Amino acid sequence: MRDFSKRLAYLRESPTRKIDALRERLKREGKDVIILSAGQPSIPPPLEVRQKxxxxxxxxxxxxxxYTPSQGIYELREAISEDLRRLGGLxxxxxxxxxxxxxxxxxFSTLASILEPGDExxxxxxxxxxxxxxxxxFGARVVRLRTSLEExxxxxxxxxxxxxSPxxxxxxIVSPDNPTGRLISPDSAKAIADLAIDNDIWLITDEAYKTMIYEGxxxxxxxxxxENVISINTFSKDPAIPGWRLGYVYGPKEAVSRIKLVNEEMVYCPPSFAQKMVAIYLRSDIRxxxxxxxIAAYRAxxxxxxxxLKRYVPEGKFKVPQGSMFIFVDLSSYIDDGEAFAQKLLQEYSVALVPGNYFSEVYKAAVRISFVAEKTERLIEGIRRIGEALVAYR
Amino acid sequence: MRDFSKRLAYLRESPTRKIDALRERLKREGKDVIILSAGQPSIPPPLEVRQKxxxxxxxxxxxxxxYTPSQGIYELREAISEDLRRLGGLxxxxxxxxxxxxxxxxxFSTLASILEPGDExxxxxxxxxxxxxxxxxFGARVVRLRTSLEExxxxxxxxxxxxxSPxxxxxxIVSPDNPTGRLISPDSAKAIADLAIDNDIWLITDEAYKTMIYEGxxxxxxxxxxENVISINTFSKDPAIPGWRLGYVYGPKEAVSRIKLVNEEMVYCPPSFAQKMVAIYLRSDIRxxxxxxxIAAYRAxxxxxxxxLKRYVPEGKFKVPQGSMFIFVDLSSYIDDGEAFAQKLLQEYSVALVPGNYFSEVYKAAVRISFVAEKTERLIEGIRRIGEALVAYR
Known part of the structure; x- marks a missing residue:
């Protein structure tokens, strides 16, 4: 029978991809859309490195x-090792x-490596x-730990x-977090680490934004x-090569060897051109x-x-992000349904953002605003239109 | 419990990767190894395209x-569509x-998309x-269809x-085949296609070497x-960018949309730099x-x-490959165990090749010789050493 795997039902098109598709259609129709949805930097990698x-x-x-080794070229892994020492003394x-x-x-490869059906x-x-x-x-059950703007x-x-549970x-743990820009506090981190050790559980730390920090x-x-941490990393944000597809995992050797094996079966090896470029970048004087x-540009x-936001969306509630690319704004004083609002905003006001229900079962009236994809003037104009739309929509 | 997925037991380090590792160790020890193991071209992509x-x-x-669309940039998919028309009238x-x-x-994504545990x-x-x-x-049972050198x-x-079976x-179907270089005959192809239609089964056609054909x-x-064919393709061989990781699948839309979804979850999108380069290549005058x-270089x-082979390994039996990069040589007149021989050959004669048992449960005394990775002189020297080793080993 030419049918398909039933497990695919768990995979859904990424919500930002859906927004991208709608955005591109509007662009083809000649609309100039202000992109506050994309988690993609707007400053390309250093020119010196590109010239090399x-x-x-x-x-x-x-x-x-x-082809390169499945684990990545040694030169790059060495450069990453040096970088982790420089950045965090690791x-x-x-x-x-x-x-x-x-x-x-x-x-994908980390979760494929550790999960059994029924795991929480x-x-x-x-x-x-x-x-x-x-x-x-992968058959795991998602258990949600609620956090709040108030905390x-x-x-x-x-x-x-x-x-x-057993x-x-x-x-x-995503820190700096997407969408809230929150950094895990040293006290929380210590308590979570102790809990993981005591209960013999993995801590998957997503450090995608670890060099994109404005305070703290x-x-x-x-x-x-x-022994408990498996860390997920990417070069999509720093040095801004999201399309080139390069990241890395570090952690205990027995975990890393299995994750390597899964990656070998998934893609054979990571892209060699990107590996070479990042190896050069990480070891360059300008890193x-x-x-x-x-950081200076994105902080501004x-x-x-x-x-x-304070000016145009005065009843919006948010925590000023300490890191990442996003502000997560609770709009519950204005609206109930962030998704319906985001759609209206895109179609009628030509501003793209990501609704809160993609990130939360609680903050459904929130939206995620990226402040890195557009230059300042358009960013402010986008937020002005959000305010305008909220007044019209209320 | 910090343990791992049991399914990983089905994944093994790629045998060519094991040979690569041994080869690299010998290289570090200062040995000059003749590489007849690698399925990797030695002619880089066209200079004009690289300059662009x-x-x-x-x-x-x-x-x-x-980031690009998960399905790939439209420009590249259009160029592939044109290329398939040009190459095969598709x-x-x-x-x-x-x-x-x-x-x-x-x-990986094709098999993830169609397989259920228990499928054959x-x-x-x-x-x-x-x-x-x-x-x-993915939980499928492998059923082997034996083919023979004689046929x-x-x-x-x-x-x-x-x-x-039900x-x-x-x-x-891999055609041109790796490791034998055999092309499926038009008669076999027609009969297999009819059988697939009658029994409502998928035909996965691996066309990695489709432009690497010397006769036929x-x-x-x-x-x-x-409606039955899902075709697997790569740009690793043509235009020779194996490390850049780019390929494609074509087939019925409902299959392609699912394979796209799996790729989105695996890698988000294919590498953008490689996509751009191949789009330029496929549409260039020099394609x-x-x-x-x-083809002229590799045919020679x-x-x-x-x-x-005729000169140095006179009792070796093989079919002259019509396509691909390999000659699959049955050495059963000399030896019983191709794997032991390949190891000895690498360690004592500094020639790397891939033993037949990686491809076959029958041809365990065979070896796969790549004729594209080394230039002619070293290729001949490698085969001379194979002959020498066989005489010593027998």
């Missing part, structure tokens, strides 16, 4: 085109790192929408303890529980200057967005 | 770096094409070793009929059974000239390898 890659493209050899050897075809492949996995609410469909696809989206460790396989400091949970520059946009 | 990409790298925009619209992060991702899938013997672990990982590795349609989900013509099974040139090497 351009030179390599002229060479008459297969060096740049051939001691992670290249053997404990597997390079992947992006953060999504890091997530604790996921914060709100948090990144990418985990739930994968968890369900600055910090997890309550008491509530977390209550949710842990079936708990892992807790997933990133806590590396790996330092607190090196930390590039970070400093994009964040501040402009915060000011615009 | 080098120019694009200088542009100060996110165009080249951003009528495949861009909607029926999904671009993937390489042939491996095409295989018919796999030729010998054939490419990449399918069996994936089939078992030119053409499948017997009578035997195939006997293997089809549980048969798919037949996998590639049969597109899609033309014979468009067919590049194919003509590499194939012929040199055939001559060398």
């Amino acid at each position: 890659m351009a030179e390599l493209l002229q060479e008459e050899s297969m060096e740049l085109y051939g 001691d992670v050897s290249p053997d404990h790192i597997v390079v992947t075809a992006g953060g999504q492949a890091a997530m 996995v604790i996921l914060f609410d709100p948090t990144y929408f990418g985990y739930k469909p994968l968890l369900e696809y 600055g989206y910090q997890p309550s460790v008491e509530r977390l303890k209550e949710l842990v 079936k708990t396989k892992a807790v997933i 400091e990133h806590v590396y949970l790996y330092k607190l529980a090196p 930390m200057k590039y970070v400093k520059d994009f 946009r964040r501040d402009a967005a915060v000011d615009a | 990409m080098a120019e694009l790298l200088q542009e100060e925009s996110m165009e080249l770096y951003g 009528d495949v619209s861009p909607d029926h094409i999904v671009v993937t992060a390489g042939g491996q991702a095409a295989m 899938v018919i796999l030729f013997d010998p054939t490419y070793f990449g399918y069996k672990p994936l089939l078992e990982y 030119g590795y053409q499948p017997s349609v009578e035997r195939l009929k006997e293997l089809v 549980k048969t989900k798919a037949v996998i 013509e590639h049969v597109y099974l899609y033309k014979l059974a468009p 067919m000239k590049y194919v003509k040139d590499f 090497r194939r012929d040199a390898a055939v001559d060398a």
